[in-house]
Amino acid sequence: GVEVGPQPQGVVRADNLDKMRRIVKHGLDFVQLLNEGKEFPPCTIEVFKVMEKVDYPRNKNDEIIAIIHPKLQDQDWQPLNNGDPLFLTLDGEVIAYKGDCTVYPTFINEAAYYEKKQAFLKTVKMNLTANHIRSS
Numbered sequence: 001g002v003e004v005g006p007q008p009q010g011v012v013r014a015d016n017l018d019k020m021r022r023i024v025k026h027g028l029d030f031v032q033l034l035n036e037g038k039e040f041p042p043c044t045i046e047v048f049k050v051m052e053k054v055d056y057p058r059n060k061n062d063e064i065i066a067i068i069h070p071k072l073q074d075q076d077w078q079p080l081n082n083g084d085p086l087f088l089t090l091d092g093e094v095i096a097y098k099g100d101c102t103v104y105p106t107f108i109n110e111a112a113y114y115e116k117k118q119a120f121l122k123t124v125k126m127n128l129t130a131n132h133i134r135s136s
Contacts, residue, residue, distance in 0.1 A: 039134040048123040
């Protein structure tokens with residue numbers, strides 16, 4: 001599957017549709033070249049590994065008591081460091097990120113995830129290495 005976003009529910013965005021088409025085309029081109037016997041050299045790719053789901057701060061009645069901080073909003077895949085703002089309470093208190101390493105949040109404040117108790121996903125950046133690929 002291919003998911004390209006973020007995109008509001010019920011909305012079709014031309015830029016995201018174009019990205020999805022290009023990704024699918026590259027995937028099909030790869031399969032075609034592999035089937036034709038092309039050998040691909042070893043490579044390394046940067047990826048983001050999901051570490052955990054982060055919920056909104058809640059009170060004892062399980063009600064959300066803070067919103068995504070404006071400095072975090074629309075910052076998907078950008079580094080988040082210890083002390084950076086995460087949430088803002090309705091009283092104006094800033095809740096900061098407390099972590100021992102830089103993380104890369106994604107799916108920040110996505111409407112589809114409110115009911116799943118997810119404010120964002122915390123990911124870490126890593127490199128994956130693939131050996132050469134050749135069809136047999």
